Amino acid sequence: MLGLVGPALAVGIVRPQHRFELAMMLFGASLSWLGAFGSAYLLPWGVTVGMVALFRPQREALLLLLPLMGWGSAALGGGPVLSGVLGGAALGLLAARVRRARDLPVAGVVSGGAAAAGALVTWPTAGWIGVGAAALSGPASVIVIAALLPLVEQVIGRTSRLTLAELLSPAHPLLERLRLEAPGTYYHARDVAALAEAGARAVGADPLLAAVGGLYHDIGKLMRPQFFAENQNGTNPHDELPPTMSKVVLASHVKDGTELGRQYGLRGDVLNHVATHHGTGVMHAFSRRAADLGLSEDEFRYVSPLPATKETAVVMLADAVEAYARGRGREDLADVVDRVIADRREDGQLNQAPLTLADLTKLRRAFVEVLQGLAHRRAEGFPPPE
DSSP, rough: OHHHHHHHHHHHHGGGGGGGHHHHHHHHHHHHHHTTTTTOOOOHHHHHHHHHHHTHHHHHHHHTTHHHHHHHHHHEEEEEEHHHHHHHHHHHHHHOOSSSSHHHHHHHHHHHHHHHHHHHHEEEHHHHHHHHHHHHHHHHHHHHHHHHHHHHHHHTTOHHHHHHHTOOOTSSSSHHHHHHOOHHHHHHHHHHHHHHHHHHHTTTHHHHHHHHHHHHGGGGGGGGGGSSGGGGSSSOGGGSSSSHHHHHHHHHHHHHHHHHHHHHHHOHHHHHHHSSSSTTOOHHHHHHHHHTTTTTTTGGBOOOOOOOOOHHHHHHHHHHHHHHTOOOOGGGGGHHHHHHHHHHHHHTTTSSSSOOHHHHHHHHHHOOOOOHHHOOOOOOOOOOOO
16 A cells, blocks of 8 residues: 555645546555455455546546556455456446446446456456455445545535536426526527537537536526526616616626526536636627717626636637527528637637637537537428418
8 A cells, every 4th residue: 555655645746636536546445455354356446447437538547547456466466456457447437438327336237247257267266255256346336436426526626427417407406497487598508508518529628518517607697587688578678777787787697607506516617617608708788888988898898717628618609609690590600600719719718728729620610510400491391381
C-alpha cells in the first residue's frame, strides 16, 4: 500500500485535476488489501475503474489498472492480479455504458464472471475458494459503487453518467414543472438539448452532459414564465415596463435558475450551463429600445461567467441558434448558424472556451444538420383531398 500512497500524493499535488482518480485508486487498493485477509482473489478493483468510468472518459478509468497491477503483482501475486484486471476492466467497460440503475447489477455479475475466469486460469493456486472470491468481487464492487455514488457526486461536484441519464427523463420534477408552467421554454430547451448533444459529439465533448445542460439551462424562467417570449400568448408584459426594468427581469432568470437547480439537487457541472448560457451577451431587444433614452448597449449586458468548457460553450451557441432559427426556412438555416457563431466570437463570448476554429466548423455542420431535421416539411399532398 505504501508503494502506491507516495506516488499518488505526489501526482495529486502536481496535477490536482486527477485527485479524484487517485483517491479512487487508493480506495480500491485499500479494499483489496482488506479483502486479501479472506482471499487474495477478492480484488474489488471494479470499484476504482467502474466509479471513475461513471465520471471520466473510459480510457482514463482503464488506465488506473496499470498502477494497481504493479502494486498487486508485488503484494498479491500474478494469479490474483490477472483476476482483478479482468474483473476491473469488464466493470469499467460496462459502467461507461450504463444508463439505468437496474443495469448495474448485471454489470457486476459480468465483472464477477470475468474475474472468476481469470482465477480458473490459475486453478491449482486459486482453488474453489479463489474462484468463488473472484466471482464475488464483481457484485461486491457494484454494491460499493451504488452506496457511495451520491456521496462522490456531492464531494466532487460532478454528475455521474448514470444520474445524467436519469436527468434526461421527462418525468424529472423540474422538467415536469417546466412542461406545465412554461411549455414554450420546455420545447425550446428540448431542441437546444438536441443541438447541444450533436454539437458536443462533433467537437469531442461530452454529449450526455451537453444534452442535460441544454435541457436545464433555462429553468430559471419558471419564476416568471410570462416575461419570456416563448411563453407569451398575445400579451407582452414588457410593453408596460421601461427597458431598464425589463433588463433586470431577464437577467434574473440566470441567478434564479442556479438557485432552483441547487434546490433540486443539480450538481456544479450541470449548473454551469445555467450560469453561463448568456455569458455577458447583450439583450438586443431592450438595448435598441433604450437607445432613444441615451443608454448604451453595454448597460444591457448579462453579468454572468463566460463558458469555460466545450460543453457550456456548445450550449450557449445552441441556445442562440435555436432561438434565431425558429420559424426560418430551411434555406436560411446555415446563414443563421454562421451569424450566431460569428457574433458570439466577435463579442468575446467564446474567449475562455477551448474551441478551435476547426471545432467551430464541425459545430456549424452539426447544428445545420439538426436544424434541417427539426424543420422537416410535410409530405406532398397532405392533407389528402376529400
